[in-house]
Amino acid sequence: MKLNKFTISLLALTVMSSVACKKEKSSSTGWNYNDSKWGGFEKHEYAGQETGPGLVLVHGGAFTMGSSEQDVTYEHNNVERKVSVPSFYMDETEVTNSHYREYVFWLKRVYVDYPEVGINALPDTNVWRDRLAYNEPYVDYYYRHPAYQDYPVVGVNWQQATAYAAWRSDRVNEMILIREGILEPDPDQMNEANFNTDAYYVGQSDGLTLGKHQMKDYRVKRGGTRQVRMEDGIMLPEY
Incomplete structure (x- = not known):
């Protein structure tokens, strides 16, 4: 039996459709x-x-x-x-003054009702002081002067470093969701109403601006959507 090109194409399309529909x-x-x-x-x-x-x-x-x-x-x-x-x-390099200043800037911009949050995050520039050395220029300029912006940040204690790592985790995951179209950029987040990875996972996302692309919720038969879960493998673990 001879098969024309149209019949062969139709059979191939049928096979491909059956494979694609197989769950x-x-x-x-x-x-x-x-x-x-x-x-x-x-x-x-x-x-x-x-x-x-x-x-x-x-x-x-x-x-x-x-x-x-x-x-x-x-x-x-x-x-x-x-x-x-x-x-x-x-990290490929040390956390620089510029990286850490970006963190402090974000804290001061977001936590407008809690200025102590940004103040408590500032590094201790007095670590440069020594009885037998004249390091006053470093005390005054090392953290803020642009000449040192790509130098490693110093004077950060364990609690501050842990808080910085948590903040960085949230900002990276927020960036990923924006990149995937799940969230829209929102520079006007204020106080507690800012993106937090753990809060997002448990559904506490009030105040976030949703993007055009949401995850399909297979628990709903008619086109439901849901938030990203850890099981999706989209967001990164904590830093």
């Missing part, structure tokens, strides 16, 4: 994923975590920790053992 099933229950008719449980392909701005991936591995020499004093406090370190991300 992935759970290997434990047999229920369809991403199908509102089967409850709407979602499973998405994950290509891997994207690298955040300014970060580099450090691949993990295993190494031998401890002394390989004879323990002459028999203290046994440095026993040779194998240690595995998982892969992790770290």
